Amino acid sequence: MKGTLTVLNIKVLGAGCANCKRLEAETRAALDGAGIPYDLVKVTEYADIMAYGVMSTPALVINEKVVSSGRIPARSQIVKLANETESA
Amino acid sequence: MASQTHLQPTVPGTRRDFVWVALAAVVWLIAFNSLQAVADFITYRLLGLEPSNPLGSALNFFIYDVPKILLLLSGMVFLITLLRTFITPEQTRRWLGGKREGVGNLLAAGVGIVTPFCSCSxxxxxxxxxxxxxxxxxxFSYLVAAPLINEVALVMLFGMFGWQVAGLYLLSGMTIAILAGILIGRFGMERYIEPFVYQIKVGNKGQRVEDRMTWHERFEQAVVSTREIVGKVWLYVVLGIAIGAAIHGFVPDDFLAEALGKDSFWAVPAAVLMGVPLYSNAAGVIPVVSVLLDKGVALGTVLAFMMAVVGLSLPEIIILRRVMKPRLIAIFVGVVATGIILTGYLFNIIL
Incomplete structure (x- = not known):
């Protein structure tokens, strides 16, 4: 991280099924499209996933906050969620 | 590079959303009610085919059924996915906590119908x-009900055979889920769960900020999910109906009645055996199955086949292997398969 630039810390929780891959792709596309800098990590171990209290995958975690689970949000929603978390 | 520019508060246009949904509903109803007229017009007037001509009858069936099922599917899946935005597994877990056997099984099966279920979850x-x-x-009642009572299958049954058969499917699916759960509960299978399950702690790292979805987001989510689900099955629907239409037009009525009718006792287990490996083709299988029914295959056999297709699947079994020992998996599959077979026989006897 350099200076004032805020880089969002994104985690995609999911064991690696098709939906998890789609969530990752959608998130990247949404944030790239909005020009929001981010760092994305995939969390695939069940113990780590469960630590977030998430029972339905795929889940999206932004700056250590679970913002969605069990669904793939629309891109506009991902951007909105990112902005909300960022300003919090 | 201020990310502040993205911070415009999005005003949820809730009223506009409701107007759009209402408009879509009206268009949907008009389209749905003019299907037969359009199909007749195309096959008999435009193409000049006779209703008695097998090609004409097959084509008419196809042109009528494809849009009908796709419309039903989109409409119902939209409603179901909208409903789902209100229900999360985390909530479900709170609801089910502390419920006794019986009541708990009933609730779990009920919740299993409406919650989203993907085998990776x-x-x-x-x-x-x-x-x-x-x-x-x-x-287990939940694990059985969630895939067994499949929304796509339910809609297809409703669209092709009416509410009675859809209701039968729903009711027997619930019954199987409840009884299978109670039975497995009685077996005391806890030691056949992989030990690591008990070591995992469900945390609350990252307090959830998700629960406040606006109506705008719910509609948006429902549209996205509907597009996804319908997008995934439409090809199977069209293929299934095409095969169905061909059989409808060209195979004589009682062709299959003798081999797969009521009196053939091996038809039900055979249907279940065939159904288990056929995963994710529920939408495409049902139209074919509907025509089989048309041609004299017994209803119980047909339902058993369909339930085996949606309720027990290889991918799900492989994933569950991560948390259950083979013994428990075998019992799970055995109990559910037996339930499905018994349901098949039951309907063949009483109907």
Whole structure:
């Protein structure tokens, strides 16, 4: 991280099924499209996933906050969620 | 590079959303009610085919059924996915906590119908339920009901055979889920769960900020999910109906009645055996199956086949293997398959 630039810390929780891959792709596309800098990590171990209290995958975690689970949000929603978390 | 520019508060145009949904509903109804007229016009007037001509009858069936099922599917899936934005497994876990056997099984099966279920979610869900101290039997009622009572299958049955058959499917699916859960609960299978399940702690790292979806977001989510689900099955629907139409037009009525009718006792188990490996083709299988029914295959056999297709699947079994020992998996599959077979026989006898 350099200076004032805020880089969002994104985690995609999911064991690696098709939906998890789609969530990752959608998130990247949404944030790239909005020009929001981010760092994305995939969390695939069940113990780590469960630590977030998430029972339905795929889940999206932004700056250590679970913002969605069990669904793939629309891109506009991902951007909105990112902005909300960022300003919090 | 201020990210502040993205910070415009999005005003949820809730009223506009409701107007759009209402408009879509009206268009949907008009389209749905003019299907037969359009199909007749195209086949008999435009193409000049006779209704008695097998090609004409097959084509008419196809042109009528494809849009009908796709319309039904989109409409119902939209409603179901909208409903789903109100229900999360985390909530479910709280609802089911502390319920007794019986009541718990009933609730779990009920919740299993409406919650989204994808086989990759089965493991976190299972761990979450077990960790919350839910009885194993209640957890299994959920695990059985969630895939067995499939929304696409339900809509297709409703569209092709009417509400009675759809209702039968729903009711027998519930019954199987409840009884299978109670039975597995009685077996005391806890030691056949992989030990790591008990070591995982469900945390609350990253407090959830998700629960406040606006109507705008719910509609948006429902549209996205509907597009996704319908997008995934439409090809199977069209293929299934095409095969169905061909049989409808060209195979004589009682062709299959003798081999697969009521009196053939091996038809039900054979249907279940054939159904288990056929995963994810539920939408495409049902139209074919509907024509089989048309041609004299017994209803119980047909339902058993369909339930085996949606309720027991290889991918799900492989994923559940992560948390269950083979013994428990075998019992799970055995109990559900037996339930399906018994349901098949029951309907063949009483109907």
């Amino acid at each position: 089965a493991v976190p869900l299972f761990i979450g339920f077990v960790e919350a101290g839910l009885p194993l039997g209640v957890t």
